Amino acid sequence: MPGKLETSISADAxxxxxxxxxxxxxxxxxxxxxxxxxxxxxxxxxxxxxxIPDLVAADPAAFExxxxxxxxxxxxxxxxxxxxxxxxxxxxxKENRHLPPVVAPVAPTPLLGGLPAxxxxxxxxxxxYIDHLPLYRQQSIFHRHGIGLPRDLIIHWIQKSIxxxxxxxxxxxxxxxxxSYLQLDETPVRYLVxxxxxxxxxxxxxxxxxxxxxxxxxxIGRGAxxxxxxxxxxxxxxxxxxxxxxxxxxxxxNPGAKLIACLAHIRRNFAEALDIASDQHAARIVQLxxxxxxxxxxxxxxxxxxxxxxxxxxxxSAPIVARIKATMKVAVSKHRPQSPVGKxxxxxxxxxxxxxxxxxxGRFEIDTGxxxxxxxxxxxxxxxxxxxxxxxxxxxxxxxxAAVIYTLVENCKKHSVPVEGYLRDLLTRLPTTTDEPSxxxxxxxxxxxxxxxKSDAA
Numbered sequence: 001m002p003g004k005l006e007t008s009i010s011a012d013a014x015x016x017x018x019x020x021x022x023x024x025x026x027x028x029x030x031x032x033x034x035x036x037x038x039x040x041x042x043x044x045x046x047x048x049x050x051x052i053p054d055l056v057a058a059d060p061a062a063f064e065x066x067x068x069x070x071x072x073x074x075x076x077x078x079x080x081x082x083x084x085x086x087x088x089x090x091x092x093x094k095e096n097r098h099l100p101p102v103v104a105p106v107a108p109t110p111l112l113g114g115l116p117a118x119x120x121x122x123x124x125x126x127x128x129y130i131d132h133l134p135l136y137r138q139q140s141i142f143h144r145h146g147i148g149l150p151r152d153l154i155i156h157w158i159q160k161s162i163x164x165x166x167x168x169x170x171x172x173x174x175x176x177x178x179x180s181y182l183q184l185d186e187t188p189v190r191y192l193v194x195x196x197x198x199x200x201x202x203x204x205x206x207x208x209x210x211x212x213x214x215x216x217x218x219x220i221g222r223g224a225x226x227x228x229x230x231x232x233x234x235x236x237x238x239x240x241x242x243x244x245x246x247x248x249x250x251x252x253x254n255p256g257a258k259l260i261a262c263l264a265h266i267r268r269n270f271a272e273a274l275d276i277a278s279d280q281h282a283a284r285i286v287q288l289x290x291x292x293x294x295x296x297x298x299x300x301x302x303x304x305x306x307x308x309x310x311x312x313x314x315x316x317s318a319p320i321v322a323r324i325k326a327t328m329k330v331a332v333s334k335h336r337p338q339s340p341v342g343k344x345x346x347x348x349x350x351x352x353x354x355x356x357x358x359x360x361x362g363r364f365e366i367d368t369g370x371x372x373x374x375x376x377x378x379x380x381x382x383x384x385x386x387x388x389x390x391x392x393x394x395x396x397x398x399x400x401x402a403a404v405i406y407t408l409v410e411n412c413k414k415h416s417v418p419v420e421g422y423l424r425d426l427l428t429r430l431p432t433t434t435d436e437p438s439x440x441x442x443x444x445x446x447x448x449x450x451x452x453x454k455s456d457a458a
Contacts, residue, residue: 123420204218205219215407260364277340279341285324295320306363308362324348422447430442
C-alpha cells in the first residue's frame, strides 16, 4: 500500500460548511483565457482523503508536519435507492389503561396508500420532462440498480403526481395573466387517438410575461378558440406575437387586447428570401434590422429600465424604423407579389406599424425571442428536444399533463430555482396545502422572491 488512508466528509450536500471547505482548499491554478472552464465547483461538498506515508505511520513521533500537497478531483456517487421506514410507536397511559393508545399521526404521502416517496416521484418527473428519458429507458436504469418497476405503475405514479401539482400550475397561470403585457407563441405536438391508429396534431401554447412568469396551455387546435382558452375571458392588455390570423381574430373579438408584431418573424422572411437569391432591398433591410438589434443588445448590457429604453429608442431606433419602412415601400413595387422578397415585403408592411409600437413603451421587447430563449429558460426548445425522444403524446390527456409539468419546470429555470428539489418539496407539502393563498406562495417566482428577501435580511 502507498500509505495509510484517513477519510472524512467535511460537508454534506446541503450543509453550510460546504462553501467553507472549498474556501480553505488551495485555489486552482489559473488557466489561459482560451481554455474552457468548469463552473459550479465552489458550491460542491468536499470529501477529504488524507494519505499518510507508511514511513511516518510507522513512527509518527519522529516526524513533524511542515505542509501538504493537495490534489482536487471531480467525482460523483451514482443515484441509490433506499427504503424509508417510518416507525410510529404506540403508547398506553399507565394510569388510564382503558383510554385509546397514543400514536403520532401518519405523515401525509403524495399518493394515498402508495409506495413512492416525494424524492422518487420528483426524480421520475425530472427524468421524463427535463432529461427527456422515455419511461422504458428509466426502467432500464432502475433495473441496473436491482429495482424492477412496471411501466404501468410508473405511468400511474406520474399521472397522480401531476394531478397533485396542477393547482400550482393554475397559480402560475394567474400570476402570469396579472401582467398587462404578454408574449405568445405556439408549437405543434402530435398526439395519439386510441383506436384510430393515427397521430393527430395538437399545440402547446406558451404565454410569457417578460420579467415575470410563463405558462403552457394544451389544445387540440390552433384556432382563435384555443387562444381564448389560453388567455381566458378577462385578459386585457398587449399581446406580442407573430402574424398568425388567430391573434388578429382574438384582438377583434376582445377590444381590450392590442397586438404588437414581432421583428424576428419579419426579419426571418427576408433572410429566407436571401437564401434563395440575392436582392439589394432585402439585404439592406436585414442590415438595418441588425442595427436595431445592436441597440437592444446595448440596452440589455447596460441593464436599462423601461424609461431609459424608451428614451434611447426614440433617438436611436426610431429613425432606423422609419428608414426600413420607407425602403419596403420603395421595394414593394419592384418585386412580384408571389416572389420570396415580395411576400416578405407584404408581410413586413402589413405588420410594421404594429411592430413600431415597441418604440413608444419601454416595457415592450423588440421580438418574442424571450418566449423562445430567455436568460435562464427556453420555453419552446425543451418541447422540441423531448419530441425527438418520445415523438408524440400518448393521448390528449397526456398533452395537458405535459403542459402542467412544463409550466412548473420552465418557471424553475426562469427564476433559478433548483427543479428536482422544488418538485420534491411541493410533493411533500401539497397533500396538506389546499387553500389558494398558500398555493400562491409556492410558485417558483414566489419561492425565488422569498429566498432573495431572506438572503438580503441575512
